[in-house]
Amino acid sequence: MSIRIAVDLGGTHLRAAAFRTNKTEPLIHKKIKTRSEGEPIFERILGLIREVMPADEPISGIGVAVPGPVDPEEGIIIQMPNIPEMRHYPLVAELQAILNVPVYLGNDANLAALGEWRYGAGQGHDHLLYFTISTGVGGGVISDGHLLEGSAGLGAEVGHVVVKADDEGPVCGCGLHGHLEALASGTGIANYVEWRLNDPETESNLRSSATRNAVTIAEAARAGDPLALEAYRRAGYYLGIGVASFLHIFNPSIVILGGGVSQSRELFWQPYEESLRANVFNPAYLENLVLTTAALGDDAGLLGALALVETKELSL
Amino acid sequence: MSIRIAVDLGGTHLRAAAFRTNKTEPLIHKKIKTRSEGEPIFERILGLIREVMPADEPISGIGVAVPGPVDPEEGIIIQMPNIPEMRHYPLVAELQAILNVPVYLGNDANLAALGEWRYGAGQGHDHLLYFTISTGVGGGVISDGHLLEGSAGLGAEVGHVVVKADDEGPVCGCGLHGHLEALASGTGIANYVEWRLNDPETESNLRSSATRNAVTIAEAARAGDPLALEAYRRAGYYLGIGVASFLHIFNPSIVILGGGVSQSRELFWQPYEESLRANVFNPAYLENLVLTTAALGDDAGLLGALALVETKELSL
Numbered sequence: 001m002s003i004r005i006a007v008d009l010g011g012t013h014l015r016a017a018a019f020r021t022n023k024t025e026p027l028i029h030k031k032i033k034t035r036s037e038g039e040p041i042f043e044r045i046l047g048l049i050r051e052v053m054p055a056d057e058p059i060s061g062i063g064v065a066v067p068g069p070v071d072p073e074e075g076i077i078i079q080m081p082n083i084p085e086m087r088h089y090p091l092v093a094e095l096q097a098i099l100n101v102p103v104y105l106g107n108d109a110n111l112a113a114l115g116e117w118r119y120g121a122g123q124g125h126d127h128l129l130y131f132t133i134s135t136g137v138g139g140g141v142i143s144d145g146h147l148l149e150g151s152a153g154l155g156a157e158v159g160h161v162v163v164k165a166d167d168e169g170p171v172c173g174c175g176l177h178g179h180l181e182a183l184a185s186g187t188g189i190a191n192y193v194e195w196r197l198n199d200p201e202t203e204s205n206l207r208s209s210a211t212r213n214a215v216t217i218a219e220a221a222r223a224g225d226p227l228a229l230e231a232y233r234r235a236g237y238y239l240g241i242g243v244a245s246f247l248h249i250f251n252p253s254i255v256i257l258g259g260g261v262s263q264s265r266e267l268f269w270q271p272y273e274e275s276l277r278a279n280v281f282n283p284a285y286l287e288n289l290v291l292t293t294a295a296l297g298d299d300a301g302l303l304g305a306l307a308l309v310e311t312k313e314l315s316l
Numbered sequence: 317m318s319i320r321i322a323v324d325l326g327g328t329h330l331r332a333a334a335f336r337t338n339k340t341e342p343l344i345h346k347k348i349k350t351r352s353e354g355e356p357i358f359e360r361i362l363g364l365i366r367e368v369m370p371a372d373e374p375i376s377g378i379g380v381a382v383p384g385p386v387d388p389e390e391g392i393i394i395q396m397p398n399i400p401e402m403r404h405y406p407l408v409a410e411l412q413a414i415l416n417v418p419v420y421l422g423n424d425a426n427l428a429a430l431g432e433w434r435y436g437a438g439q440g441h442d443h444l445l446y447f448t449i450s451t452g453v454g455g456g457v458i459s460d461g462h463l464l465e466g467s468a469g470l471g472a473e474v475g476h477v478v479v480k481a482d483d484e485g486p487v488c489g490c491g492l493h494g495h496l497e498a499l500a501s502g503t504g505i506a507n508y509v510e511w512r513l514n515d516p517e518t519e520s521n522l523r524s525s526a527t528r529n530a531v532t533i534a535e536a537a538r539a540g541d542p543l544a545l546e547a548y549r550r551a552g553y554y555l556g557i558g559v560a561s562f563l564h565i566f567n568p569s570i571v572i573l574g575g576g577v578s579q580s581r582e583l584f585w586q587p588y589e590e591s592l593r594a595n596v597f598n599p600a601y602l603e604n605l606v607l608t609t610a611a612l613g614d615d616a617g618l619l620g621a622l623a624l625v626e627t628k629e630l631s632l
Contacts, residue, residue, distance in 0.1 A: 069598075069600070078600070125467075126467070127466055127467035127471075141565075143459060143462070143464055143466075143471075144462060144464075144465065146459070146460060146462060148459055148460075148565075148566070149460065149567070150443055150459075150566055150567020150568070151441075151442070151443035151567050151568060151569040151604075152567055152600065152603070152604075153567070154564075154567040154598070154600055154601060155443075155459075155564075155565060155566050155567035156565065157564040157565065157567075157597075158564075158565065160561070160564040160597050161477070161561035161564060161565065162478060162479055162480075162557060162558075162561050162595075163478055164478075164481050165480050165481030165485070165494075169481070172597070174597035174598070175597065176595060176597050178481075179597075241478060242478075245476070245477035245478050248470075248471075248473040248474075248476040248477060249457075249464075249471060249472065249473065249474065249477065249565065250464070250466055250471050251465070251466020251467050251468055251469070251470040251471035251473075252466070252467060253467040279478075279492060281473075281476050281488070281490035281491065281492050281495075282385075282470070282490070284385070284394070284468065284470055285470060287468070288467075288468075
């Protein structure tokens with residue numbers, strides 16, 4: 001019996017856990033801050049892996065989930081938001097040189113899709129779309145049982161597709177216009193509220209709110225604030241348009257929504273589903289289609305990294 | 317040595333050819349009209365296959381390319397444009413029952429992608445996008461060496477993604493608004509010209525033209541007609557926006573344009589490439605990316621059907 005190690009390298013927290021084959025409950029699980037003054041992040045990753053490694057059992061592989069683009073084939077982190085020291089960092093080679101076990105690397109949203117497929121809401125669905133809706137919109141795609149990565153690992157950037165007129169849509173975090181992320185992310189929701197509040201006629205309790213973000217706007221919506229309700233409805237509407245295009249491309253049997261915003265399901269689900277249905281060009285795409293929310297929650301990255309090791313070992 | 321048979325079942329013409337292993341020059345090739353009064357289309361397909369079957373050599377498999385949606389797993393033609401008798405037609409079962417060899421079925425645009433990958437402009441590119449731009453916009457995707465089909469064979473409908481504002485974009489052949497097909501197809505080009513000619517101020521020699529379609533508009537553009545030139549430029553511009561979104565999704569190493577409109581390359585290539593570059597959110601998607609036109613021409617469907625048999629036999 002051997003052990004698999006999963007690492008979730010987040011911008012704020014670094015988590016690692018050890019798993020026995022066919023178990024998704026970790027033997028041991030540790031979480032620390034990603035940064036600590038004076039200690040390189042690589043040393044912190046290595047140290048945490050060693051803390052969760054059992055002393056007396058062999059390790060078969062280590063999976064690492066990273067936010068931002070990676071080159072999975074070369075094992076290189078291309079970029080991590082807000083962590084310049086990890087730019088073009090050959091994490092796989094560095095870890096393998098020291099630990100002498102296979103190490104696999106993946107983008108955290110892609111791996112969350114893999115995790116949901118192997119252990120979560122998407123079990124049994126070999127054609128699966130996963131969207132994580134939080135500050136941005138990311139995601140992952142399983143097509144015919146394969147994780148979509150693209151020629152250089154940059155595929156499945158599902159937030160960066162046009163859903164509103166090219167040059168009329170709002171600006172996306174990437175600088176372009178009208179992307180799904182600009183319309184359906186938490187940031188998109190907050191930007192819409194700010195834009196509407198520029199009009200002094202707009203009535204909303206959010207006007208006097210000290211912080212306006214997806215969480216406070218959801219609270220206001222639950223309290224009946226019309227602008228907050230409209231902001232979530234609008235996000236759901238555009239999400240449905242975007243997902244409809246993805247149905248035409250991938251013809252999945254399940255679409256899973258994860259991330260913080262998806263926890264306010266009641267605020268956007270109806271317009272999401274309505275616009276999705278209205279924007280599918282053939283009802284065949286809706287036959288046997290499951291629309292649901294993610295099952296793995298905060299463990300998505302960690303279990304995704306575990307799923308990566310598993311699929312590599314099983315050559316799925 | 318065994319023989320593979322490829323069939324291209326078009327709306328107008330029906331073609332069949334026999335190929336030796338590792339050859340793309342047919343031993344024998346026949347072409348007839350798809351319809352003939354009094355004879356069911358199935359009988360015509362069967363007859364043509366028998367005509368190209370060598371008498372003294374074993375057949376290993378038959379591939380059939382069909383316009384419109386198919387269920388490749390079940391071997392059923394779901395629908396063929398303008399040919400109602402082939403609706404929900406179990407072509408694979410019918411042919412196998414009589415000929416007793418494996419038969420494989422695929423959508424012609426998907427198979428053209430497979431053909432370009434195995435024998436055409438995309439050789440060596442395991443991450444490939446193919447668009448066929450003619451009356452509509454279709455296409456196919458090779459992702460990590462796998463043909464993208466989707467859970468029910470309805471994937472890779474690459475013409476039916478939004479590239480212009482949801483409810484402001486022009487109407488697509490499918491009835492929805494703002495799809496790539498509505499903006500970049502031959503029909504989209506012709507519709508734009510009609511729309512502009514509604515304005516009596518619009519100056520164009522096309523006003524007095526008896527037939528206005530993608531071909532006559534291309535001729536006018538080559539003669540310097542400003543409206544015709546603008547119509548092609550606009551199609552190229554929106555094609556670039558659409559393809560940019562597909563780069564974010566699939567991160568391919570090559571994008572191949574086929575179909576009749578792509579033969580007017582000089583009329584839309586520059587705006588296509590410019591808007592593609594301008595709408596990619598990270599220059600990494602453009603590194604080592606090949607932008608080119610299809611190599612197989614009218615043989616795309618037939619060689620795609622051959623590639624289908626080959627990939628099935630090699631379990632690629």
